[in-house]
Amino acid sequence: MIEVRDGVPIPAVGPHDVLIEVAACGVNNTDINTRVGWYSRSVTEATAGDGFAAASLDDSTWGRDGLKFPRVQGADVVGTIVAVGSESPTDMLGRRVLVDPWLRDRRQPSNRELAGYLGSERDGGFAEYCAVPAVNTHPIDSDLSDAELATFACSWSTAEHMLQRVEFRRGQSVAVTGASGGVGSALVQLAKRRGGRVVAIAGASKLGAVADLGADHVVDRGIDELAQAALVVNGGKFDVVADVVGGDDFPSWLDVLQRGGRYVTSGAIAGPVVALDLRTLYLNDLELYGATVFEPQVFADLIGYIEGGEVRPVLAATYPLEQIDEAQAAFERKQHVGNIVLEVAR
Numbered sequence: 001m002i003e004v005r006d007g008v009p010i011p012a013v014g015p016h017d018v019l020i021e022v023a024a025c026g027v028n029n030t031d032i033n034t035r036v037g038w039y040s041r042s043v044t045e046a047t048a049g050d051g052f053a054a055a056s057l058d059d060s061t062w063g064r065d066g067l068k069f070p071r072v073q074g075a076d077v078v079g080t081i082v083a084v085g086s087e088s089p090t091d092m093l094g095r096r097v098l099v100d101p102w103l104r105d106r107r108q109p110s111n112r113e114l115a116g117y118l119g120s121e122r123d124g125g126f127a128e129y130c131a132v133p134a135v136n137t138h139p140i141d142s143d144l145s146d147a148e149l150a151t152f153a154c155s156w157s158t159a160e161h162m163l164q165r166v167e168f169r170r171g172q173s174v175a176v177t178g179a180s181g182g183v184g185s186a187l188v189q190l191a192k193r194r195g196g197r198v199v200a201i202a203g204a205s206k207l208g209a210v211a212d213l214g215a216d217h218v219v220d221r222g223i224d225e226l227a228q229a230a231l232v233v234n235g236g237k238f239d240v241v242a243d244v245v246g247g248d249d250f251p252s253w254l255d256v257l258q259r260g261g262r263y264v265t266s267g268a269i270a271g272p273v274v275a276l277d278l279r280t281l282y283l284n285d286l287e288l289y290g291a292t293v294f295e296p297q298v299f300a301d302l303i304g305y306i307e308g309g310e311v312r313p314v315l316a317a318t319y320p321l322e323q324i325d326e327a328q329a330a331f332e333r334k335q336h337v338g339n340i341v342l343e344v345a346r
């Protein structure tokens with residue numbers, strides 16, 4: 001359940017932390033998947049807003065651990081640093097920042113086994129104040145609004161990580177499933193930024209908006225033989241498939257990859273359990289990638305794109321923090337393009 005509470009104490013600031021006065025925080029799939037227990041191995045259905053009765057309490061977070069209550073969610077934090085810990089830089093005070101949501105071990109930041117996520121393993125930004133490690137904060141020089149900046153942290157860093165993992169580059173082609181969502185719409189822009197050719201898959205009512213993001217071709221996800229239709233408009237097989245949907249279409253996307261092609265995924269909103277013919281994998285020298293915990297440089301690169309005006313936010317709607325129920329319900333209906341953001345009033 002979600003409860004909106006008053007009188008929650010301001011978070012304690014550890015020696016290596018900073019305290020952020022939150023201005024805005026985006027809503028994303030991770031928030032909802034954690035809340036409803038979808039990450040549990042016992043759940044095999046598509047994502048949904050209702051809780052899963054089969055979900056185990058012991059493995060319901062992204063890292064397959066149990067969630068500790070109470071928990072303040074929210075990974076896409078934008079705000080101003082108002083206090084710093086004893087070992088944190090004092091020149092950070094008063095800076096407007098975006099927060100890298102991956103909480104890495106201070107002594108072993110590249111050890112992904114030790115990583116946690118803001119709003120899952122530690123209280124996040126669906127609150128007036130949020131305490132995070134100083135190293136996770138990135139000052140931002142941008143004319144974008146707080147709400148616009150709050151669209152980037154989770155979705156865009158995930159998309160950038162996906163493209164970096166498969167080393168996507170100029171002249172290559174990519175099929176982007178779920179292209180109207182936060183990660184999908186970011187993939188379209190980030191792939192075009194690299195000089196790639198993009199075939200984007202989305203619902204019929206959203207194709208125009210996705211095309212406006214720069215996709216070379218758009219395909220209605222409601223048609224039969226979806227992957228084959230994407231192959232036709234691409235003029236041949238793909239170098240990369242960037243998939244956030246999964247489900248029954250998974251095998252057909254492998255079929256439209258060229259020999260040595262790369263498939264990368266960061267989600268499975270249509271269902272996490274898929275059919276894989278190993279002959280398709282090994283006879284075509286395919287490479288399969290998962291993309292979750294990224295190196296800090298991924299977020300630093302994203303900050304550079306934002307400050308350089310190389311990408312633009314896709315802000316679908318804003319809600320006041322007190323209307324988090326309505327905001328998440330709107331997110332679950334999947335009728336929007338881009339990101340939904342909660343704003344914190346003062």
